[in-house]
Amino acid sequence: MRAFRIAYDGRPYHGFQRQPDVPTVESALFDALCELGIIDAPDEVPEGYAAAGRTDAGVSAVAQTVAFECPDWLTPRAFNGQLPAHVRAWASADVPDDFHATYDATSRAYECHLYAPGADPELASAAMAKLAGTHDFANLTATSKDDTVRTLETATVEGDGEFLVFSVRADGFLWELVRRLGSLVRAVATGAAPLSKVDRVLDPEPLPGHEGIPPASPVGLVLVDATYPRVVFERDARGVESVQDVFETKRADAATRARAAGCVETAVEKTENDG
Structure with a gap:
């Protein structure tokens, strides 16, 4: 059994939990696991699967935690190879077979x-x-x-x-x-x-x-955190780098959008004052 720390931008998703006909973070995870051959179909649940929590639509995460049975080669880097850019695995830990990402989180x-x-x-x-x-x-x-x-x-x-x-x-x-x-x-x-x-x-x-x-x-x-006192997550250097690259781009885009919005607001206000 392996647990993964997952970071994501929640804005494109209708929450974490899988739902029919709308994109969710969990659906993105299952789609990736299907592409990687861990499960046979996107609607299949991986063996032993559980998640730390169910974030609402639009909510983002640094340390959402999911755990399931998987082969040794499934590292955060391998996982990211099939995940969309705004969902990134960045750390992992081998956990006992009875580990449950929901119930074992102490906070x-x-x-x-x-x-x-x-x-x-x-x-x-x-x-x-x-x-x-x-x-x-x-x-x-x-x-x-x-x-x-x-x-x-x-x-x-x-x-x-x-x-x-x-x-x-x-x-x-x-x-x-x-x-x-x-x-x-x-x-x-x-x-x-x-x-x-x-x-x-x-x-x-x-x-x-x-x-x-x-x-x-x-x-x-x-x-920002789900605490498991007896689990030590190992950061994946490529996964961490990927998170930094993706979210730095998103931060820059958001800053640019905010600046453009301010330009529109100021221009309209100036036009009203001039009138």
Whole structure:
């Protein structure tokens, strides 16, 4: 059994988990494994397969982790030979036959980049301090599960120019929990909601619909870690280099798009002023 660390740009995909008729990260992985002869068809599940988590549509990852039975020659470099450019394997580890990438993860960590010009980092930190620890997060998830209690082992936030960057690590995450945490923290930090809103959200009494916390955009959310205490991943030099090359190009493209968007915005504003 071998586990792989997978990095990906989530924007082209309808989430991680395989779905019919739409592109997903998992489908890209299975397509590659089929091309490599590990499985006989793209709709087949590799023996022993499991993944660390199911990221939402648009969410990216540094260390999504998948594990399955495969021959010794399947290295991250070989895997990347059949994967699309925005999905890259960059490390691997041999694991016991009973290893399960979902259930053996002791914690997962996310980083969220929130566009929030004018936000107060101190208010953001005060909101995050209230959210840290063990709480019932029923008001911050779209799940219908009965057990909505989770423990945020770490919860920090800092300002970075026009962005708030917050990091959370937990024993498990509910559906849309991280994105709704981000939306709540941004609302408090920008003055759109009082700090006391956090206490109300953490109260087990359901919020009325008009007071609900919507999920933040998935575009700024990244799965940065899944922790397996007894697993040592070996970085693949070519895989790491491939990640750096692909994502440096994507970063440059995004910066160029942002500059072009600013040009359009400024030009239209100037035209209105001239009129």
